Amino acid sequence: MIDLMLKRILSAQVVYICAPLRDCLDSEVIENQRCAKRYATDVMEFYECKTIAPQPYLPEMLDLDDPRQYGLSLRFREELMGLCTVILVCGEALTPEMQQELLLAIGKGLLIVTQPENAALVHAFLLSRGLSPEVGL
Numbered sequence: 001m002i003d004l005m006l007k008r009i010l011s012a013q014v015v016y017i018c019a020p021l022r023d024c025l026d027s028e029v030i031e032n033q034r035c036a037k038r039y040a041t042d043v044m045e046f047y048e049c050k051t052i053a054p055q056p057y058l059p060e061m062l063d064l065d066d067p068r069q070y071g072l073s074l075r076f077r078e079e080l081m082g083l084c085t086v087i088l089v090c091g092e093a094l095t096p097e098m099q100q101e102l103l104l105a106i107g108k109g110l111l112i113v114t115q116p117e118n119a120a121l122v123h124a125f126l127l128s129r130g131l132s133p134e135v136g137l
Contacts, residue, residue, distance in 0.1 A: 010047035017053035
């Protein structure tokens with residue numbers, strides 16, 4: 001039932017994939033890149049929408065440990081979000097970087113969609129910021 005509802009909501013939308021990348025062990029970054037790519041592909045195919053997922057490519061283009069280049073990556077992600085109508089939070093974690101993306105998405109008026117494995121984390125984060133968890137699904 002939830003999948004059908006989400007399919008109606010996401011169909012033909014442009015969806016920003018919010019997924020873990022950094023804030024973990026270096027060995028996990030490569031796995032997180034793979035997961036983000038898989039999320040983007042699976043969501044695009046199942047929900048018949050367009051997806052934008054910069055996580056697989058940012059570490060290839062920029063040194064995210066360099067504060068200047070990391071700042072560029074934030075601006076890049078914010079610009080990409082401007083092309084989207086929805087942000088889909090993927091994965092079991094909610095890293096500080098993902099929290100930053102959520103705040104950017106809220107500022108841009110994107111619909112926040114969670115998954116069962118992260119809904120409680122996202123709702124708790126939103127409440128901690130004085131925001132209503134009804135912002136998302």
